[in-house]
Amino acid sequence: MKPTIEYLPGFEELAVKRLPKMGREQFLRWAALLKDRTGMRFPDNRISFLVTNLGMRMRQLGISDYQTYYDYVQNGRQAMVEWDKLVHHLTVHETRFLRNENVLAMISEHYLPEMLGESGAVTPTTIDVWSVGCSTGEEPYSVAMAIDDFMIQRGGDYYLGITASDISRDALAVGRKGIYSRKQIKEIEPDWLDRYFTITDDDKFQVREALRKRLCFNHLNILDVGKMPIGKMNIITCQNLLIYFDKEQRVDIANTLVEHLLPGGLLILGVGELLQWDNPLVERYPHENTLAFRHVH
Ligand SMILES: C[S@@+](CC[C@H](N)C(=O)[O-])C[C@H]1O[C@@H](n2cnc3c(N)ncnc32)[C@H](O)[C@@H]1O
Known part of the structure; x- marks a missing residue:
């Protein structure tokens, strides 16, 4: 008999709400924006990292397409605060005491x-x-x-x-x-x-x-x-x-x-x-x- 998996509240809902695939043109647009504003490189092999992390934030906001979110982080009163949140999602913060x-x-x-x-x-x-x-x-x-x-x-x-x-x-x-x-x-x-x-x-x-x-x-x-x-x-x-x-x-x-x-x-x-x-x-x-x-x- 298959074991029953217990999900955290909301998990199933998130899992089924798949985001659309990101087209090449959209990927290049995001990569250029991020490179320009933060210096971060997004070569082709980081597309899934970008999609996953943009997706997490878009889900929280209830936004379902990349272009709407692209505009949302650049225009309007919320843009600066939202940009900070996105940058936090996309930067790698791995660190530890006495690392080297x-x-x-x-x-x-x-x-x-x-x-x-x-x-x-x-x-x-x-x-x-x-x-x-x-x-x-x-x-x-x-x-x-x-x-x-x-x-x-x-x-x-x-x-x-x-x-x-x-x-x-x-x-x-x-x-x-x-x-x-x-x-x-x-x-x-x-x-x-x-x-x-x-x-x-x-x-x-x-x-x-x-x-x-x-x-x-x-x-x-x-x-x-x-x-x-x-x-x-x-x-x-x-x-x-x-x-x-x-x-x-x-x-x-x-x-x-x-x-x-x-x-x-x-x-x-x-x-x-x-x-x-x-x-x-x-x-x-x-x-x-x-x-x-x-x-x-
Ligand atoms: C991997 S952590 C390194 C932390 C620490 N220096 C260490 O070696 O343990 C990289 C940090 O650089 C920050 N970072 C990335 N791009 C940056 C930028 N353009 N300006 C300032 N900090 C940035 C990230 O937010 C992240 O916290």
């Missing part, structure tokens, strides 16, 4: 000792960091913990400011709250958990306020970076973002990020995300399993 431990080791065992010199005094007292494409906050909080841990061991007062930016407002809202499940914090060692998190009433882990207030989450489409008043940074991390852009845009973004580095500042990219890039203002900063560049002027 080599990057954190590079910062705290190699870069910071070099930057601050051997003397006991903490100079400079300010460390400015920018996490570009920060998603739900795990990356900038990991960097913040690594830097704070290093600075505590070194002793002395210091100021840490982290700008964390992303195109998805929903992802930023999660980062701002800084609340994560047990599963999400499982990679973090007990002493860091103790020092940097509190347990909430519903058994979640919230980043302590002292650390949270060092981060400022900002909505930013990296393609619009020229329009934002972003200062110069000691460290910029832009990992697992450039893969969504084509070669030319990757180079443009990396060149723009270099303009936001302080002399001696460090740009950290995802391994393999930018090949054969040549910018006279930076030199490769070698550390295993990382792709980093230091401003040489």
Whole structure:
């Protein structure tokens, strides 16, 4: 006898409400709009990803054809809010705490000792960091913990400011709250958990306020970076973002990020995300399993 499958309320209704097939012309129209506004590439092999994600949002709104939705995200009072929601659906937010431990080791065992010199005094007292494409906050909080841990061991007062930016407002809202499940914090060692998190009433882990207030989450489409008043940074991390852009845009973004580095500042990219890039203002900063560049002027 066949087992009975229990569906969540509404599931059957959703499953039968199939969306129409997307024609090539419609696909190219959407791909061009998304590329133009966000830089995201939608080659032919991403058509099913696009259809599934547009479909999810269209179902929620009760819209049944792609052209109506295409107009809906561009015209009318709701267009801006709807565009943000769509972008959230179409961007990949995969991230985790301590995702690349080599990057954190590079910062705290190699870069910071070099930057601050051997003397006991903490100079400079300010460390400015920018996490570009920060998603739900795990990356900038990991960097913040690594830097704070290093600075505590070194002793002395210091100021840490982290700008964390992303195109998805929903992802930023999660980062701002800084609340994560047990599963999400499982990679973090007990002493860091103790020092940097509190347990909430519903058994979640919230980043302590002292650390949270060092981060400022900002909505930013990296393609619009020229329009934002972003200062110069000691460290910029832009990992697992450039893969969504084509070669030319990757180079443009990396060149723009270099303009936001302080002399001696460090740009950290995802391994393999930018090949054969040549910018006279930076030199490769070698550390295993990382792709980093230091401003040489
Ligand atoms: C895969 S996540 C990477 C998160 C984190 N950097 C990490 O390595 O774990 C990529 C993030 O880039 C963001 N993103 C995509 N396109 C963007 C754009 N044009 N400007 C800013 N952020 C963007 C997405 O919203 C997403 O949160």
